[in-house]
Amino acid sequence: MVNSGKGLENVYIDQSSICYIDGFGGKLYYRGYSIEELAEMSSFEEVTFLLWYGELPTKKELEEFSKELARSRKLPEELLDLLYRIPKTAHPMGALRTAVSFLGNLNGEPSATPEDVFRKGISVTAKIPVIVATLYRIKNGLDPIEPSTKLSHAANFLYMLHGEKPPKEWEKAMDVALILYAEHEINASTLTVMTVGSTLSDYYSAIVAGIGALKGPLHGGAVEGAIRQFMEIGSPEKVEEWFFNALKEKRRIMGAGHRVYKTYDPRAKVFKKYARLLGDKTLYEIAERLERLVLEHLGKKGVSINVDYWSGIVFHAMGIPIELYTTIFAMGRIAGWTAHLAEYISHNRLIRPRLQYVGEIGKKYVPVEMR
Numbered sequence: 001m002v003n004s005g006k007g008l009e010n011v012y013i014d015q016s017s018i019c020y021i022d023g024f025g026g027k028l029y030y031r032g033y034s035i036e037e038l039a040e041m042s043s044f045e046e047v048t049f050l051l052w053y054g055e056l057p058t059k060k061e062l063e064e065f066s067k068e069l070a071r072s073r074k075l076p077e078e079l080l081d082l083l084y085r086i087p088k089t090a091h092p093m094g095a096l097r098t099a100v101s102f103l104g105n106l107n108g109e110p111s112a113t114p115e116d117v118f119r120k121g122i123s124v125t126a127k128i129p130v131i132v133a134t135l136y137r138i139k140n141g142l143d144p145i146e147p148s149t150k151l152s153h154a155a156n157f158l159y160m161l162h163g164e165k166p167p168k169e170w171e172k173a174m175d176v177a178l179i180l181y182a183e184h185e186i187n188a189s190t191l192t193v194m195t196v197g198s199t200l201s202d203y204y205s206a207i208v209a210g211i212g213a214l215k216g217p218l219h220g221g222a223v224e225g226a227i228r229q230f231m232e233i234g235s236p237e238k239v240e241e242w243f244f245n246a247l248k249e250k251r252r253i254m255g256a257g258h259r260v261y262k263t264y265d266p267r268a269k270v271f272k273k274y275a276r277l278l279g280d281k282t283l284y285e286i287a288e289r290l291e292r293l294v295l296e297h298l299g300k301k302g303v304s305i306n307v308d309y310w311s312g313i314v315f316h317a318m319g320i321p322i323e324l325y326t327t328i329f330a331m332g333r334i335a336g337w338t339a340h341l342a343e344y345i346s347h348n349r350l351i352r353p354r355l356q357y358v359g360e361i362g363k364k365y366v367p368v369e370m371r
């Protein structure tokens with residue numbers, strides 16, 4: 001194999017100053033700030049500013065940025081009409097992909113400068129939670145709720161979903177979730193966004209592709225798989241039998257394993273704290289027992305607990321249906337996608353790796369009637 005790196009493992013394709021992951025130490029930094037500190041002290045709005053512009057905002061900058069996000073929430077009427085026509089059977093990530101693509105047809109001129117990326121980034125970041133909440137209400141026969149310009153990004157999503165202002169502890173937990181999901185270096189969806197961006201295609205095309213990549217169960221989709229597996233297990237006494245069956249059948253434990261972390265994902269530690277605080281006691285106990293087995297039996301392979309393991313228990317506690325969990329991931333990750341797109345196109349080079357050819361060459365063409 002030429003220059004091995006299947007799945008691009010350990011391949012560095014560029015330099016970046018957005019995010020640092022220490023996969024063996026279990027540490028994560030956004031622009032130099034530790035994820036634990038940001039989760040405790042910051043807000044999604046502030047973290048988005050930090051990721052995009054490289055520095056924490058001043059009080060005035062943060063107020064203006066937050067206001068701009070809140071002002072950009074309202075969906076165009078044409079998009080609202082479209083949301084009613086998306087099949088009710090569609091997975092919300094598929095519906096979100098369609099909605100963002102449609103927005104691109106309203107605003108999709110080429111994004112050749114970071115400023116243009118950020119301008120569109122504000123609009124799409126503001127609208128993703130609004131799209132998700134509106135889709136949910138339409139699907140469930142409820143009237144969509146107008147976004148509020150008074151609430152935080154996290155609170156507005158919960159308000160639009162449930163029709164009432166969320167309790168403070170739900171707002172905080174959702175804000176923390178968005179911070180934890182906001183950025184993670186060059187994962188599969190961010191590479192996808194950068195690859196599309198590197199062709200100098202438009203912002204929306206890049207983000208639509210990123211949503212498609214995030215949807216997969218080996219990436220963001222694992223958040224739905226993880227909680228479904230806890231529900232499938234059903235009770236703490238059944239965890240052991242379920243786990244060893246899964247190993248025997250070579251099934252993956254959802255929310256476990258990571259290409260870069262070979263130890264406990266620091267984001268999962270924060271989510272675990274909120275799962276313990278807010279989550280269903282039985283689900284929590286099932287997850288904790290399963291976690292112990294994962295660490296004991298798969299730890300030697302470097303398989304530990306990842307960001308998607310505990311988060312579903314937190315969302316479940318807030319009355320959010322499971323099929324929306326990956327869209328919450330997208331609500332956070334739009335910040336990182338936008339940051340990387342802007343950074344990459346500022347010194348753009350087309351992303352075009354190679355595949356080592358192992359087939360035959362020089363075969364003689366045989367006309368169809370002679371085959």
Ligand code: ACO
Pocket residue numbers: 007187217218219220222251252253254255256257258259260298301303306307308
């Ligand atoms: N359950 C059981 N075994 C696992 C798991 C798991 N979740 N993850 C990895 N392994 C095992 C593999 O079977 C393999 O064992 P082997 O060497 O005996 O064959 C070994 O660990 C290495 O696995 P790879 O597939 O080579 O690891 P890779 O880095 O390619 O996979 C991935 C990373 C895709 C995330 C994997 O761990 C997985 O499928 N996890 C479950 C899905 C998941 O939680 N995804 C979310 C990841 S975080 C994110 O994207 C936000």
